[in-house]
Amino acid sequence: MVDITQQDIDTVYPKVAATIADALGCDEDEVKRDASLINDLGAESIDFLDLVFRLERTFKVKIPRGKIVEDSRGALSEAEFEQKGLVTERGLAQLKAFLSEVPAERFRAPLKVAEIPRLFTTETFCKLVIRAQRA
Amino acid sequence: MTARRRVAITGLGLVTPAGNDVASTWATLQSGRSMGGPITIFDASGFSTRIAAEVKNFDPRAVIDDRRLLKYANRSHAFALAAADQAFADAGVRPTPATSPRWGLAVGTGMMGMGWPELSSLGLAAGDGEDVDPERLLASDTGRDPMVFCRAQNAAGLALLGRRHGIGGYATSVHTACASGGQAIGTAMKLIRRGTVDCALAGGFDSMVNPVGLAGFCLLGAVSPDNDDPTHASRPFDATRNGFVLGEGAGFVVLEAWEHALARGARIYAELAGDGNSLSSYRITDSHPSGDGPIQAMRWALADADATPDDVDYVNAHGTSTPMNDRSESAAIHVVFGDGAGRVSVSSTKSMMGHLIAAAGAVEAAICALSIHHGVLPVNANYVNPDPDCELNLVTGQARPHAVRVALSNSLGFGGSNSCLAFRHPEFDGGRA
Numbered sequence: 335m336v337d338i339t340q341q342d343i344d345t346v347y348p349k350v351a352a353t354i355a356d357a358l359g360c361d362e363d364e365v366k367r368d369a370s371l372i373n374d375l376g377a378e379s380i381d382f383l384d385l386v387f388r389l390e391r392t393f394k395v396k397i398p399r400g401k402i403v404e405d406s407r408g409a410l411s412e413a414e415f416e417q418k419g420l421v422t423e424r425g426l427a428q429l430k431a432f433l434s435e436v437p438a439e440r441f442r443a444p445l446k447v448a449e450i451p452r453l454f455t456t457e458t459f460c461k462l463v464i465r466a467q468r469a
Numbered sequence: 470m471t472a473r474r475r476v477a478i479t480g481l482g483l484v485t486p487a488g489n490d491v492a493s494t495w496a497t498l499q500s501g502r503s504m505g506g507p508i509t510i511f512d513a514s515g516f517s518t519r520i521a522a523e524v525k526n527f528d529p530r531a532v533i534d535d536r537r538l539l540k541y542a543n544r545s546h547a548f549a550l551a552a553a554d555q556a557f558a559d560a561g562v563r564p565t566p567a568t569s570p571r572w573g574l575a576v577g578t579g580m581m582g583m584g585w586p587e588l589s590s591l592g593l594a595a596g597d598g599e600d601v602d603p604e605r606l607l608a609s610d611t612g613r614d615p616m617v618f619c620r621a622q623n624a625a626g627l628a629l630l631g632r633r634h635g636i637g638g639y640a641t642s643v644h645t646a647c648a649s650g651g652q653a654i655g656t657a658m659k660l661i662r663r664g665t666v667d668c669a670l671a672g673g674f675d676s677m678v679n680p681v682g683l684a685g686f687c688l689l690g691a692v693s694p695d696n697d698d699p700t701h702a703s704r705p706f707d708a709t710r711n712g713f714v715l716g717e718g719a720g721f722v723v724l725e726a727w728e729h730a731l732a733r734g735a736r737i738y739a740e741l742a743g744d745g746n747s748l749s750s751y752r753i754t755d756s757h758p759s760g761d762g763p764i765q766a767m768r769w770a771l772a773d774a775d776a777t778p779d780d781v782d783y784v785n786a787h788g789t790s791t792p793m794n795d796r797s798e799s800a801a802i803h804v805v806f807g808d809g810a811g812r813v814s815v816s817s818t819k820s821m822m823g824h825l826i827a828a829a830g831a832v833e834a835a836i837c838a839l840s841i842h843h844g845v846l847p848v849n850a851n852y853v854n855p856d857p858d859c860e861l862n863l864v865t866g867q868a869r870p871h872a873v874r875v876a877l878s879n880s881l882g883f884g885g886s887n888s889c890l891a892f893r894h895p896e897f898d899g900g901r902a
Contacts, residue, residue, distance in 0.1 A: 359537030376537075383615040384540070391610060 343435075343460045346393070346467075350460045353392050357385040365456055368437060372452045382451065389459065395466035402462055403450060406432045421445040433458060476658045477730035477737040477895070480560025480723030481835045482552035482672070486522035486716050487822040489532075490555055494822070494832075495839055498847035499868035503821045505699035505714045510678050511585065518692040520699040521678045522716040522823030524548060538629055543620045545579040546629055548719035548828075549674035553630050556670065560723035562733065564668075569637030573666035574630060575657040577649030577673025577827045578642045582621035585680045587611050626674055638666040644827065647787070648746075649673050650720065651830025651880035651888030655744030657724050667729050672721030673831035686715060689754060691791060703824075704851035705788035705817035706795050706859040713789040716823025720832030738838040739876075740893040742776065745769030749885035756793055756881060760801025763787075766887035767805045767877060774891035775900040776875045778806045781813050783846050783876040785833045786861075788817020789824055798879060799859040814871060816849035816864040830880030830888055837876040837892045844872045874899060 347367070355362040358375050371377040377385075386397050398404075407415045408428045415425040423443070429450070430441050435457035483490060486504040487497035497504065504522045513519040529539050529547035533554065542550060557563045564572040594609030596602040606612040619625060627642045639660050643653040650673025657671035677683070686692045693712035695702035703714040722741075730737055747769070749762030756762070771777065787798055795817075803810045818836055819825075825832050840846055846869040874897040880888040 357540070359535065359540060380615060380619065381537075387614055390613075 338461050338464050342464050343457055346460050346463050349392055350389065350463060351456055353388045354385060354456060354459065357381055357388050367457050368435070368455050370440070370452055371454055371456070385459065389463055393463050393467065395463065397462060397466045402454065402458065405465070406450065408432060416447045419447055421447060421450070435461065474662045474664065475727035476661045476741045477725050477727050477735065478722050478739050478741050478838045478892075479562070479725050479730050479735040479737055480556040481738065481838060482555030482559060482721040483718070483832060483835055484524055484527065484548040484552045485718040485720070485822050485825065485832055486524055489524065489527055489551070491559065491835070491839070498818055498821055498836065499845060501821065501848035501850045501867060503700040503703060503850045505702050505823060507699065508678065508683070511680060513683060516683055517687045518683065518694050519696045520693070520702055520714060521683070522714050523678055524718050527551070535633065538633060540616055541619050541625060541629055543582065543584060545674045545676040545717065545719065546620070546626050548676065548717070549576070549626050549672070549721070550629060550633060552672060552674070552719040553634065553670055553721045556672070556721040556723045557634065561735065562668070562723065562725070564635045564637065566635070569635050571638055571667040572636045573638045573657055573660045573669035574627060574636045574640040575653040575660070575669060575671045576627045576630065576642050577651070577653035577831055578623055578626050578644050579675035579827050580646070580677055581679065581682060582623060582625060583617070587617050587621070588681065630670065634670065636670060645886035645888070646882030646884050647824070647826055647829055648880045648882035648886035648888040649827035649830065650832065651744070651834060651878060651890050652746060652886070654722060654741065654831055654834050655746065655888060655890055658741045658744060661724060661726050667726045669724045670721060671724055671831070672719060673828040674719035675825055675827035676717035677826055678715055678717050683715065693790065701851050703790045703820050704853070705786065705790040705820050705849060706799065706856060706861060706863055707852050708854040708856035710790045710792060710795060712791055713819060714823035716819070716825040717828070718822070718825050718832060719828050720835045722831070722835055722838065737895045739841040740895055741890065742893040743770045743772070743774030743891035745771070745773060745889045747887045749887060751885055753885070754883050756797035758797055758800065760797050760804055762885060762887045763798055763801035763879060763881055763889070764804045766889040767801065767879065770877060770889035770891040774875065774893060776891060776893065777900060778809055780875040780897070780899050781806070781877055782871060782873040783837070783840055784813055784815045785837050785840070785876065785878040786815050786817045787879040787881040788819055788849070790817070790819060794881065796858045798881065799861055802861060811862055813862060814846050814864050814869060815861045816847055818847050820850035820852070821848065830878065830890070833878045833880065834890050837878045837890070840876055841873045841892055841894050844870060846871050846873070
């Protein structure tokens with residue numbers, strides 16, 4: 335897939351940020367580009383389902399549920415990516431590359447697979463939308 | 470033997486067609502002004518009944534400072550959140566992380582979780598005929614909106630209230646149609662008596678002012694068709710009554726173990742002293758003409774409250790304004806009070822705010838607490854023509870100043886559920902050793 339440029343992100347950013355603010359019941363200025371939706375904005379699991387639904391409606395795209403986590407594995411098999419619920423070393427490198435918008439210091443081993451969504455930022459969802467638009 | 474715990478009502482919250490808080494609702498109930506009017510929430514022009522008592526000028530975002538929580542709230546949940554907020558503010562006490570497990574929650578839950586727009590959209594999306602087309606259903610905006618599913622849960626109101634207020638003890642949702650609100654409050658009282666919790670938030674919420682709710686009540690002939698005169702359509706116990714006026718809203722009370730309330734110097738509106746619950750086991754939508762069912766509920770509530778019929782000064786009747794309910798309830802009042810039936814004051818506040826269905830018993834419990842606190846009995850509005858089957862000492866014309874030792878609140882539901890709550894003046898000790 336062709337790389338996603340900052341310009342691509344900037345194009346969808348305003349609508350994505352507004353959608354996140356709606357879904358999380360916060361003000362738009364609280365939705366920073368590198369804000370972790372869970373750690374900084376208090377998102378819960380159901381909020382992600384709601385957010386993805388809202389993004390689909392706003393951008394008129396289809397986003398299969400669990401898409402980010404699935405895509406984040408890249409070419410790695412499940413066994414290569416995780417072992418006993420923890421992201422492997424190779425997995426972590428792959429994850430850093432895939433979630434290039436997330437500040438590097440936030441990737442700390444050992445990282446539980448279940449904790450991956452904590453890394454997702456506003457720009458992560460911009461990229462999700464862009465990939466769905468290109469699909 | 471340890472004495473049974475007494476239960477104090479220390480906080481009230483109301484969102485009703487008569488007002489969006491306790492003060493405005495209470496003022497309307499004293500004025501005798503009936504709040505029926507043309508339905509504005511949806512286009513009711515094709516229905517045989519086109520009137521209701523709606524909650525007006527209610528903006529959830531203006532009164533509830535948690536937008537995320539409102540995402541999970543339908544219209545009736547928003548009423549509940551607002552009324553519960555009021556009750557806590559009024560009581561001046563709320564759960565803390567330390568006291569949370571000692572707080573309970575009992576809620577009379579509204580009948581319908583899914584609004585018409587969602588239902589209609591689902592129906593349109595799911596297929597052309599009677600068969601569901603799962604692909605179309607799951608592709609539709611409503612079918613794949615997780616919030617629609619969350620809001621439609623019968624436990625959604627309970628979950629939202631518990632979360633907003635950090636209630637961590639026993640919580641339950643009650644649904645027994647029009648008896649729900651009363652039974653929820655009675656349940657909370659028993660939780661405190663048993664020592665399961667020390668304090669509780671209890672109440673009810675509902676809004677059936679929607680196409681499906683209205684259609685059902687029109688079909689049953691339960692709602693008044695007096696579209697041209699909505700402020701006189703609800704006339705409980707009047708000989709010309711011809712159905713109820715559909716209302717909506719929420720009522721919540723904060724209940725505390727007596728010693729808990731005293732220890733913090735709380736204002737006690739009234740003692741929640743007893744409840745009686747019976748099932749008429751008769752017919753689904755008919756009340757027993759003899760008053761069987763409500764009779765037992767009232768007697769058990771009085772016994773539970775250590776009170777006799779002579780102690781009762783006020784009955785807030787279920788009084789829906791349907792021919793059958795009012796006749797049956799009058800018969801029950803005559804059986805319970807015997808020769809004293811002419812002495813006890815009776816009013817149905819549904820004459821002014823309509824029938825709040827699952828919220829009715831909770832709102833009317835708050836009204837009984839206010840009647841005791843203020844020594845004023847609200848009006849039974851629109852009573853003009855006496856019905857020989859409903860000879861009661863009705864509070865007509867204007868509110869009646871009257872000291873109240875014991876008040877009863879009846880809530881009688883479709884399906885035969887009968888709830889009666891008994892309230893005592895905090896200083897009335899008659900009947901107690």
